[in-house]
Amino acid sequence: MAQQFPYTYYACCINASSSASLVQKRSSHTTTADEEDEDRTFDPRSPRANYSLYPLEHLLYCDDCQQIRCPRCYTEEIVAWYCPSCLFDVPNTQVRTEGNRCQRNCYNCPICTSPLQVNPLEHSSHLAPESSNGASYFLGCPYCNWSSLDIGVEFAKHTGITAQLAKLKTARQSQAKKEREERAENTDSNDNNALNERPTRDDLFSNLKSFYKDALSSANPVNPLSFDPTLYNSPPSVTRLMNLYAPPSVKRAKAAKPTPMREAHSTSEGLLPLSPVDEDMSIARMAQAGWDSLSSTAQRSQQQHPTTKFVQDLWPAQTRLLTRRAKRCATCRHILTKPDSKISSTRYRIRILALDKVPRLSIRALSALHTPHPSFPISVSSTAATAPRFEYENLRPGVMVQFLLTLHNPLFEPIRVTLGTPAVTPGKLASRVTVLCPQFEVGANTDVWDEALNSSTTLSSKGKMQPGDGPVQAEAGKVWERGRNWTSVVVEIVPGFPGGAPTGIVPRTAEEEEELDEEDTVVEVPVFVRFEYEYEHPDAAVFEKMREEEGARVKEVPEMGRQTREVAFWTVLGVGRVAGR
């Protein structure tokens, strides 16, 4: 999906410390490359960067590690399973036995995937006077108007659809088997016997499953992972124990030699032999019914048997369950988020967001008074509608543009920020970047009322000039504007020339044109953000209290009280796209 400019991404796991430890075990030479990574400028173009850039809303924060945590460096634990359609909780045990499908009346349309509804079959006597066996419900799709009547399925009750469908399916399968037998008798072909023995798909699956189970149990008679105490009495378990304490060389030699296993080679073992009669039948059916009767790949993937060829044979799919998951830091195992297990509540018991711990960076063009929020496509005020819009999609190469970088501080302590950018952005489009004020302070996120009450004193704009026509003169080394918990600085960016040289001077060859990707015209600025703040150590208050109680006995103050904490991370600012030729 095309991201709208301007945007900010936060980098996490850029030196892939967690994966590096895994790599170390296998090959030693890669570690040096990882160490080098730490000092290098973060390149948003590198193929690896795709996996480490996230919007701030998606990131968590670990208080113990004092680091941002992304999906690559936290682990997930399933708190609850639930059906997205009926919003019922499914207990873990049921998920284990029945699979991750809703066992109630939730089904998805086999044609278009939208949820199916159980509808009463009204005037059933009028439409189908013959079907007087009490069937009066059907599954209908409100989107594509598919109905279970298309495949000849009716229900007697509106509840317990799953059981009714299973019954119908087995009935249908046995009927199909019978038909095939009859046909085989009529055709009087040579592979008569083979057809008669032909089992259903479910039978085949259970045959194959039991075959593999037998094969596995015969291959290694004692499961080395089971800790059944009764097993210690048997001779194989004794050998297993002996193996455990044997020298490692012996063990390795044994593990390296797996016993070869035989594959299934008959229908009783779960093998499905190709039958020419069936293939001929389906070809004839295709020729008769045409393209429209064939199911699409997406539809087949929804089916229990992905070889379903015809739309007529598509079966409604049970709704897949969703999960709610708690997240843990992968390094220190602390819980970062834990949602309420109840589906109805959207609250979290624990939730440590990067949003609350790390300053938020946002960038916009200095000349644009108002930038419409990409997800709120409305004109907010009449002045904004008439004001000239800054065209982020249309930056001119070689022409300096001033951007305003604003940092919001979510912390309750003021922070000192140091920004670092490469002078020239990495990648083919080498843009020059200058942060006019790379070191500044951002105020604490105190009560909103503080600002309202003494707005005249806290709001001071140092480097700001009167906005007039033409480029505004921003003073180097001074912040542009400052508020309660935010500070803006000016960033000057000279977008590079796509392809290296200015157009017109050196005519580009066709090869160079081809080399330029659409992505190569995007101006992305990597920014290293380092901030530090002083904070009250949580134990300090306890210590003070203890000292009061104990009197003069405790004199020495350990490293407590005010402490400085330092956090650093890379971000990527997407400021726009250089105009096409």
Next chain:
Amino acid sequence: MSPDLESITDTGNKISRRAQITGTANITLGGKTVIQSDVVLRGDLHRLPQRKEDGTMERTPTAISIGRYTVISSGCVLRPPGRNSGGTWRYYGMKVGDNVFVGPNTILSSASISSHVHIGASCTLGDFSIINSNVKILPGTVVPALMVVPPGVVLGGQPARVVGELGEGWGGGGNGVGGGEEAWTEGGELRELVRAIR
């Protein structure tokens, strides 16, 4: 929207004069809600009042009720869901929660939309669909009739399916105001957006 085309009610609702609202008596607005121009609110499609036990007719039921800090962008149509029941066509009430943003040119016929829902532009929400809280609906999505959308998901496609989950920080980050930056985020509090719309 220019100032002369808008009226502000006692409870702070901002309603465009170019909105087409029928059956005003059957529409409840929670206050601080924005109805932009060319929005169609079909308040006339309400459930028929029932005769009470004592023989008197009950009050006309509410057709559309909208919560606080909800923004209905221009060109939207809010049409209460209806269905054929017992041989007659009946309409049912429609509820929209707080801090809901509805993008331009979207057609809503849902039975209920909970709070903190962000609906993109040009969507269609079918009759009796139920959208739970904290849901993002991508632009151009068609939600089939009667679909139930679980909380905390991203919905997209035609027909709509769950295409992703929202991050834990969804709706957050809008607390810092200033620096010319907007203080509202998707799924967050829309108070500042409502205040900014003039």
